[in-house]
Each structure stands twice: as C-alpha cells, then as structure tokens.
Amino acid sequence: MDTSLANAALRQPIVDGTNYSLWKVKIRYYIKSIDEQAWQRVINGWTPPKRVDEDGDSLIKSESDWTTDEVQVSNYNSKALNVIFFSVDMSMFSLIMNCTSAKDAWEILQKHCEGSESVRRTKLRMLASKFENLRKEETETITDYDRRLREIEN
Known part of the structure; x- marks a missing residue:
C-alpha cells in the first residue's frame, strides 16, 4: 500500500x-x-x-x-x-x-x-420531523436526494 x-x-x-x-x-x-x-x-x-x-x-x-x-x-x-x-x-x-x-x-x-438527554431528545424529534417532511425536489438528482437523506440518518 x-x-x-x-x-x-x-x-x-x-x-x-x-x-x-x-x-x-x-x-x-x-x-x-x-x-x-x-x-x-x-x-x-x-x-x-x-x-x-x-x-x-x-x-x-x-x-x-x-x-x-x-x-x-x-x-x-x-x-x-x-x-x-x-x-x-x-x-x-x-x-x-x-x-x-x-x-x-x-x-x-x-x-x-x-447536550443533556433532554436536548438530545429534542434534536431527535427535530430530525424525525425533518425526515417526515423530506421530499425529492423536481430539479434534484437522486444522488443529491440520497445525500440529504444520509445526512439526516447520520
């Protein structure tokens, strides 16, 4: 190598x-x-x-x-x-x-x-909401959409 x-x-x-x-x-x-x-x-x-x-x-x-x-x-x-x-x-x-x-x-x-456990729970709820509202934009490529999805996942 x-x-x-x-x-x-x-x-x-x-x-x-x-x-x-x-x-x-x-x-x-x-x-x-x-x-x-x-x-x-x-x-x-x-x-x-x-x-x-x-x-x-x-x-x-x-x-x-x-x-x-x-x-x-x-x-x-x-x-x-x-x-x-x-x-x-x-x-x-x-x-x-x-x-x-x-x-x-x-x-x-x-x-x-x-942050504390309560801060982490709040962040998790925000991410869940972001995920639920995630939609592929008309002009967005599958790769770009996949990247946004993986950012939420991570």
Whole structure:
C-alpha cells in the first residue's frame, strides 16, 4: 500500500465542537484499531486500583504495587485517553485535560457537544420531523436526494 494512503488512513480526526457527530464515529474506530480493549475502557471506564488498609479504609494503590493485570487495564485506558487528548482542539482539550479516565473524557465531550438527554431528545424529534417532511425536489438528482437523506440518518 502507498505509505501516504496508509498515513492518511491512520490520521486521527480532530474535533472542534462543530464536527462532533462525525468525529465520534471516526474516533471510535480509530481507538478500536489501536486496541479493542482500549475502546472497552471508553465504554466501561477505569479507576486506579485500590487496596484496603489495616483500618478498613480504601486507598489508591501505589503504581509500583499494581498487578500485571492492573497495569494492562491502565495501559488500555491510557491509550484511549491519549487518542482523545490528541484528537481535540485546544478549547475542547481544556474541558477534559484533568481527566484520568477515557470514559470521563468521552462523556464530558459528549455532553458538551450533544447536550443533556433532554436536548438530545429534542434534536431527535427535530430530525424525525425533518425526515417526515423530506421530499425529492423536481430539479434534484437522486444522488443529491440520497445525500440529504444520509445526512439526516447520520
């Protein structure tokens, strides 16, 4: 394969707040292409391993005390978080820069760009209405009509 084509295929998309819906689809598969377990950290989250001290209190383990499995799960989270950090512009990065969990960063970006659940329901109702009122224009080609349909679908 041509290396320029390979590099273009592996270039991660950048979100600036205006292209979130496209970015979300692309970045999901970008993370999955790196490691499926990294994507699982976005879905399921990650917290630092803990231990219980002699008083029964739960404390975060020192990294030097982590098991091999704990290090591996942390590594998956770090891979996903790294991809997310480097795929947002500076204004979006300021929203997530203190996140230690890929899931937390993902959810902050989603809420910021898509809004709350009620906002998403309103947007969905608007799209449903747009779909119901969609008609092919006399001068419109099938390709153009199909493009408009797919924009609503996406």
